[in-house]
Amino acid sequence: MIRYDLHLHSDRSDGEHPPDEVLRRCARGGLDVVAITDHDIVPAFEPGLRNVEGRDIRVIAALEASGVHDGAELHFLIYFPGPVPSDFALFSRRQVEARVERYDAAAGKLGLPLADESARSGQRALTRHHLARALIAAGRAKHIHDAFARFVGTGCGNVPPFTVTAGEVIDAARQSGGLVSWAHPGRDQVDRWLAQLVALGLQGVEGIRPSLTSRDRRVYRDAARRHGLFLTGGSDWHGWHDLDPGLFAVERDSIASFADLLAD
Ligand SMILES: [Zn+2]
Ligand SMILES: [Zn+2]
Structure with a gap:
């Protein structure tokens, strides 16, 4: 069984621990494929297979980008099959x-x-x-x-809103070969915006998360199927609490169409 967590944060953005420590905890938690998805910032290290505390872990280059849509600040997980291309690093x-x-x-x-x-x-x-x-x-x-x-x-009203739009984020990612999944959408947001975001180039939806019931998961799975999207999943772990990565994991079978796109 291959265990994924495709949504983790480090102190490169609002997580508690440096990326190396996040990876150590992922290894101890028995994860096999992980993505550190800091807010709008690309990882400092090269992606690929690495041995961490005696365990082989595949690290995917990724980030969580913010973009405004219909007045709301939405988050998009962007995954790269290889290193982050320089165009996107500049963005x-x-x-x-x-x-x-x-x-x-x-x-x-x-x-x-x-x-x-x-x-x-x-x-x-x-x-x-x-x-x-x-x-x-x-x-x-x-x-x-x-x-x-x-x-x-x-x-x-103290923090200025973002100005970059969801469409601009999705465009920049797609032009650099990124795979774009909508991070932690609410069910009402899916009803309201999923079709519009798909029209803007969205490819996936994060439908497997620790907080979701099996009934919720079915809703996301059905929505993904209707729109021809892949599913992704992750814990959105920040290290703020005592729980460690690996307590929650996504099995390859449940995100197979996404995992296939990541394959080398
Ligand atoms: Zn988020
Ligand atoms: Zn997040």
């Missing part, structure tokens, strides 16, 4: 820079320190979560939920 670099500007605009409004050098030099991508942590560090919020509710949530 990603611009998104990381836009995130610095967005962070600084919010930090200025909220009286927080501006983005640090590692973000400015493109080594990590800043998110709302980073603003929330900065608010906690400054004693302005009690915990992450508090920070989101009062300062950095979408309704608070």
Whole structure:
């Protein structure tokens, strides 16, 4: 049985641990194929097969890109069968820079320190979560939920919205040979937007996730079949809690059409 987790985060964006530590935990968790999908930033390491703590793990080059559609900020998982092509790396670099500007605009409004050098030099991508942590560090919020509710949530108006559209993200990915799956859509979002996103070039939907019931999974599977999409699956692990990768895994059979496209 080949065990996949195609949605994990590291401290290159809002995850807790460096990529190497994420991979070590994946190895200990018995995963075979993994993708670190940080927000808008491409991985720092080469993809391919590697031995981690005595276990062979295949690492897929991937990221989770944000794009606006119909006024909503949607997330797209983009997977590359090989290394990330330079065209797409440039696109990603611009998104990381836009995130610095967005962070600084919010930090200025909220009286927080501006983005640090590692973000400015493109080594990590800043998110709302980073603003929330900065608010906690400054004693302005009690915990992450508090920070989101009062300062950095979408309704608070302190963080400028993204400007790149879902269509632009999908286009950039497809032109570079990326495979695009809609990350964690809600069932109502599927009803509202799936057909439109397919028309924009969307190829897959993340329909296997820890929070979904078997009935939910059937809904996504049926929607994927109707639109000729592949299914992907992953934990969206950030390392914020005690649970480790590998407790949740996706078997190859349930994502076979996607796995076939990734094959060398
Ligand atoms: Zn997401
Ligand atoms: Zn994610």
